[in-house]
Amino acid sequence: MEKIEIKSIQEQCKLAKESHIKTGKLSTDIKNLALRKIAVSIRENINFVIEANKKDINSAIKSGLSGHLVDRLTLDEQRLLNIANSVETIASLEDPTGEIISDWTVENGLRISKVRVPLGVIGIVYEARPNVTIDAAALALKTGNAIVLRGSSSAMESNLALVRLFKEVLFDIGIHPEIVQLLMDTSHESVIDLIRMDDYLDVVIPRGSSTLIETVVKNATVPTIETGIGNCHVFIDKYANLENAKKIIINSKTHRPTVCNSAESLLLHSELDAAYISSVLSSLTSLGVTIKGCKRINELYKNSHLASELDYYTEFLDLRLSVKMVDSVEQAIEHISKFGSHHTESIVSENSNSIQMFIDNIDAAAVLVNASTRFTDGGEFGFGAEMGISTQKMHPRGPMGLSELTTYKYIVRGNGHIRK
């Protein structure tokens, strides 16, 4: 393969779109064949990728990147095998494109079919996680989309190596390799340029910090899919199974605090026993959680700090937890309506009225009943793979599997039909 030449963002986006049009509709078989060959190629080229990754890691360490971020950047044999397996999983999933969503005949004889089709060209902006490069490209290929990848400059060598393997397989198999574009310009401005490529991109997905997502949403002229801000609540109703409730808030908060489906806020019904509340909070404290409570919580549980209004709005992504006492399901709903981010909200209750009221009135991608917030996830939902979790209301909402990377079109078949 030729050395990759440096192109402008516009050239790369244009190339993605033109190649996508030229490629036309790919059969499911050819897409799956490509994906399986990519998995094989990753396994056969582990050292090639690890060498490239080492360059990124060395630069990252030199530039003083935190250990946590260096860890996310690092690819070792096991991680690469996991990436290859994930590509094979995507190959094994059903192809959503071509699905006839609905089909009917109008009185005048026109037959209308609503058919699932690719979105077109997807742009994705993400951080220094090279696994996202292959995941995103594989999901796009499976769903018949082209993809423009805007990774982090600190993962450039790793991304180049992985994308090279991906494109080599496409080329060998006769699929236009330019349907996958890794942006060479990773300046801060490149994000702004990318999200204004209306002529070439059908959608942009920002995956990363809330600042990134906000920048994209405020400046994009390309349609965006907002992902990931999760100010998720667990509400323990007075009718809760107390043991379950304790397990659920501990799991929701401490299982993996840095991700979007972790709980950031606990709402406690004021008729719960004070001793129970103390025991829940002290269990959390003993696991390293910092409690930021309302006045009533502060009085009841001394090992807590006073929460500010801002705390209730904050997605901590660490072991801080805001806690508030509420007097009813309605108050819990009101609090969540004000402070929530429409991602995941969980109620723990055995009372069907409380549960139904919560389900009906909470406006979130996922409303959970007696389960940890951590379950809002493409894998846990059984989607097999995901591109991220959307927190917007316009389609797609919630975990984005294959179907969510498609749109539909109407096919209308007549026989010389004209409007009367």
Add this chain to the structure above:
Amino acid sequence: MEKIEIKSIQEQCKLAKESHIKTGKLSTDIKNLALRKIAVSIRENINFVIEANKKDINSAIKSGLSGHLVDRLTLDEQRLLNIANSVETIASLEDPTGEIISDWTVENGLRISKVRVPLGVIGIVYEARPNVTIDAAALALKTGNAIVLRGSSSAMESNLALVRLFKEVLFDIGIHPEIVQLLMDTSHESVIDLIRMDDYLDVVIPRGSSTLIETVVKNATVPTIETGIGNCHVFIDKYANLENAKKIIINSKTHRPTVCNSAESLLLHSELDAAYISSVLSSLTSLGVTIKGCKRINELYKNSHLASELDYYTEFLDLRLSVKMVDSVEQAIEHISKFGSHHTESIVSENSNSIQMFIDNIDAAAVLVNASTRFTDGGEFGFGAEMGISTQKMHPRGPMGLSELTTYKYIVRGNGHIRK
């Protein structure tokens, strides 16, 4: 009812959102009851509305509004009866909210339901067509949404009268009337203000000129649904049923040239008989159509003008038609991919390969086979009512009936489930 006081856009949007939250989930029965009472009220208050409408018409005539626009602004008894009937039709349609779109149980016992729910608060920006005021408010009510109406200042008196009738019924029936807001500020800037009301609006729908739509898409921070730009093509394949083809292009172009689903461009296969092409074009000419053709068309049909590149991009919305000769289905697809607006594209052919290639490769909300472009319409599709026609790819795409004014959420039911 009290005289409506002047509030700022922000106050009105906030009021819509707060009232929507307070209102909670409305039963289908109460929504239908309200809609039927609104229809009755419109019928009983025809003179009240006509009086208000006369004020608008007088101002419009004074300010020199064109006859065509005055006609669109005018409400008479028949038009008001039609509006009332349309509200009753909406009452008779199935309520999409609450529908369980899919429902499954994960291996670990979690039960996941994907349920259709309202979008929330919808903003709509539209022109001086008072019927849209009631249509939009009725569609929003039926789907459990609140609505913020930003009509034209030239229809203000009519809109105020209609919205007053609407809100009076809501009030009488015990539904919070503030879920319907007619913006009192109709300055040009008010559009920009409205489309940045992220805190209160879930979506904004611009309905109107391409300039309006572009302004909204470029400046909105609220998610938008693009509507209506239709640079629609009819492609007559060499395998066309010639009689059908002629009927279809005539109907597509001349049935109602000012609307988005009219044809703006005709693509003719070069292997069609020259005499046939002339006969099609001269039929169009005799109906008042101006032909703007490519060189080959100009040579073949003298009564035509030379089309510029810009002509092929233009949604004329009048009796001009761009015409181009192409040598294959592939060339037709290529032309449409470059110049089309992803609204409606029609092929006339009896050849299944041509048809399938066109269906697979045309990227549009509606791909029509042997039918007039005029069929892309909520009514013609059997949706009963529509909010407009979306030309975007992200949901919703194409004619927007009730379902398209909803989103979904996942309800996840566990039994103390925590992530392992």
